[in-house]
Amino acid sequence: MMLPCIQARSLTKKEQLVLSLEKQYPGDVGVLAAFFLNFVKLNPGEALYVSANEPHAYLSGECIECMATSDNVVRAGLTPKYRDVQTLCSMLTYNQAFPEILQGMPVQPYVTRYTPSTDEFEVDRYLLPPGKSVTMSPVPGPSIFIVMTGEGEIQAGFMTDSAKAKEGDVFFVPAHTKVKLYTSSPRSMQLYRAGVNSSFLS
Known part of the structure; x- marks a missing residue:
């Protein structure tokens, strides 16, 4: 009997993130969004700006968030609250870029x-x-x-x-x-x- 050799590999940071999110939000399809979004780690003193209609999720650590005047917040996942999928899909920009890190x-x-x-x-x-x-x-x-x-x-x-x-x-x-x-x-x-x-x- 011959057994094929399977080479194990280490998980990528995004794969580790998805597994971590799945533990926090079991059964939430929003955990898969981690594969499509930029994974950004800010150092103390750094900031970033997220434009309107851009999906984002704050994961851990301490930060200050300043939000412009808005008439709605549309949730996509990682929450037990209502998710308006139709509105979400119609409003997203679908732009692909890495956010600029502001040093101040x-x-x-x-x-x-x-x-x-x-x-x-x-x-x-x-x-x-x-x-x-x-x-x-x-x-x-x-x-x-x-x-x-x-x-x-x-x-x-x-x-x-x-x-x-x-x-x-x-x-x-x-x-x-x-x-x-x-x-x-x-x-x-x-x-x-x-x-x-x-x-x-x-």
């Missing part, structure tokens, strides 16, 4: 700006070492700040006293308002600001 541009000490190719928004990342402060000049549009880590204080406009800012806090700042941020803990303070794209306002 320093706009002042401790501040990096991510400016996507849309007029609707931009995102600033603030990384303040212990004992440091930064002042944001007034911008023509409103801003929303979210504190991710650390503690400090925020002073905006004509506030006579600064407000405490800690992890999880969110602040709305009107247009044309100067903002000053301070750290007040032995660890760095990380915040993000979302606002109207400055290229659109200029």
Whole structure:
């Protein structure tokens, strides 16, 4: 009796991803989408922009997502929620390209700006070492700040006293308002600001 020799091979990253997703979402056909989408791993400080009508899925890790004004969210899979297949197929662009990884541009000490190719928004990342402060000049549009880590204080406009800012806090700042941020803990303070794209306002 002769037995044929079968050569085993290692699984590709996408094959490993599909098996991992199938464990999380058993029986969900959406796991197969991993074979057709780009598999992107972002390093700390990197970002990417996803255009309208482009399918995407966030898989793991911590990230900040800023979304433009939208009238709907159409789900394709990896969810127990309703999937509108007809609308999904009619709206997709079917463009094939690898997304551009945005490294951000320093706009002042401790501040990096991510400016996507849309007029609707931009995102600033603030990384303040212990004992440091930064002042944001007034911008023509409103801003929303979210504190991710650390503690400090925020002073905006004509506030006579600064407000405490800690992890999880969110602040709305009107247009044309100067903002000053301070750290007040032995660890760095990380915040993000979302606002109207400055290229659109200029």
